[in-house]
Amino acid sequence: MNIxxxxxxxxxxxxxxxxxxxxxxxxxxxxxxxxxxxxxxENIRQAAQEVIGEIGITSAKVRLEDxxxxxxxxxxxxxxxxxxxxxxxx
Amino acid sequence: xxRTMLFIPGNSPAMLLNADIHxxxxxxxxxxxxxxxxxxxxxxxxxxxxxxTLGFSGTEIIVRLxxxxxxxxxxxxxxxxxxxxxxxxxxxxxxAGYIQQVSAIMTQVEEKxxxxxxxxxxIALLETAEGIENAYQIAKADKRVKALxxxxxxxxxxxxAARTKKGDEILYARGRIVMAARAAQVDVYDTPFTDVNxxxxxxxxxxxxxxxxxxxxxxISPRHVAAINEVFSPSEKEIxxxxxxxxxxxxxxxxxxxxxSLHGKMVDKPIVDRARRVLExxxxxxxxxxxxx
Numbered sequence: 238m239n240i241x242x243x244x245x246x247x248x249x250x251x252x253x254x255x256x257x258x259x260x261x262x263x264x265x266x267x268x269x270x271x272x273x274x275x276x277x278x279e280n281i282r283q284a285a286q287e288v289i290g291e292i293g294i295t296s297a298k299v300r301l302e303d304x305x306x307x308x309x310x311x312x313x314x315x316x317x318x319x320x321x322x323x324x325x326x327x
Numbered sequence: 328x329x330r331t332m333l334f335i336p337g338n339s340p341a342m343l344l345n346a347d348i349h350x351x352x353x354x355x356x357x358x359x360x361x362x363x364x365x366x367x368x369x370x371x372x373x374x375x376x377x378x379x380t381l382g383f384s385g386t387e388i389i390v391r392l393x394x395x396x397x398x399x400x401x402x403x404x405x406x407x408x409x410x411x412x413x414x415x416x417x418x419x420x421x422x423a424g425y426i427q428q429v430s431a432i433m434t435q436v437e438e439k440x441x442x443x444x445x446x447x448x449x450i451a452l453l454e455t456a457e458g459i460e461n462a463y464q465i466a467k468a469d470k471r472v473k474a475l476x477x478x479x480x481x482x483x484x485x486x487x488a489a490r491t492k493k494g495d496e497i498l499y500a501r502g503r504i505v506m507a508a509r510a511a512q513v514d515v516y517d518t519p520f521t522d523v524n525x526x527x528x529x530x531x532x533x534x535x536x537x538x539x540x541x542x543x544x545x546x547i548s549p550r551h552v553a554a555i556n557e558v559f560s561p562s563e564k565e566i567x568x569x570x571x572x573x574x575x576x577x578x579x580x581x582x583x584x585x586x587x588s589l590h591g592k593m594v595d596k597p598i599v600d601r602a603r604r605v606l607e608x609x610x611x612x613x614x615x616x617x618x619x620x
Binding site: 246247250251252253306307308310312314319320321323326 | 341367376
């Protein structure tokens with residue numbers, strides 16, 4: 238799948254995460270902002286990376302504004318944002 | 328034993344996270360009315376991940392689907408059937424054909440994923456005049472149908488009637504759906520009580536529904552769960568009486584008596600059947616063992 242447009246998923250409500258996706262410049266860049274960045278920043282990044290890998294994205298800018306989301310929520314929001322931003326490869 | 332079914336909006340991580348802490352016997356993870364059209368895709372993925380990872384221990388999982396005439400239902404079923412929830416809830420069910428169409432999609436998805444056909448059941452939400460009139464045929468439409476559920480808000484709109492707390496406008500529908508479900512030998516659930524701040528009104532409404540023969544009742548607020556559970560659980564008095572009934576029946580059998588009375592009233596088969604159901608429910612809820620065969 239290629240990322241061809243800007244898209245967002247999620248919210249800034251408690252226990253959620255707002256994920257923004259944009260076309261990349263030949264690589265995947267992940268930026269995380271979180272109320273628990275010191276404790277869980279790396280976990281959030283890994284959860285996002287896992288979904289990006291599963292979907293087969295090699296170029297994208299992904300920004301996560303976390304409000305205490307669990308892994309399953311982070312993964313759900315990243316997946317939704319990627320699918321909204323993407324286009325299947327021909 | 329399913330007394331309560333608590334609605335949880337499918338696109339709310341905070342509510343999904345806490346869905347199993349409210350002592351509801353079942354949770355209805357809602358992909359329909361609680362989710363805006365632009366967020367259907369997000370809710371589907373979130374509900375899928377929540378079922379996969381949160382577990383919802385001790386709580387039965389039901390997923391409410393979008394209506395058959397929308398573009399969403401196939402994706403709903405493709406997403407949730409592989410996770411094997413106990414039941415899915417088709418909405419605005421109008422007739423037997425509706426159930427058969429949903430069941431056919433479910434079969435396709437089950438076969439695709441190597442799941443035995445029929446693993447996931449159906450609780451049909453009847454919320455139109457047509458659906459209520461076809462309640463028995465809907466209940467008998469497919470082996471997957473395990474229960475009927477009355478949705479009064481949409482129904483009263485369809486009836487062009489005002490929705491009232493007293494509920495006279497849904498009395499016929501309540502009686503009709505209970506009759507149909509019992510005739511088809513499936514469970515039957517009452518519509519939620521929508522005033523979150525009227526505890527007394529909730530208890531009366533639940534008592535009334537129990538009196539009509541409903542199996543249980545849905546809730547739109549976690550605050551309603553305890554009161555509904557209490558109403559639909561056998562009381563100590565009911566359990567004690569049921570035990571007395573079973574004891575006198577045992578005694579009558581030993582003595583070779585055909586007719587027997589308890590507290591001056593004849594104990595016949597319907598009374599014994601009711602006593603047995605009370606004791607089975609009590610045993611299921613851990614309110615006392617079932618000691619009679």
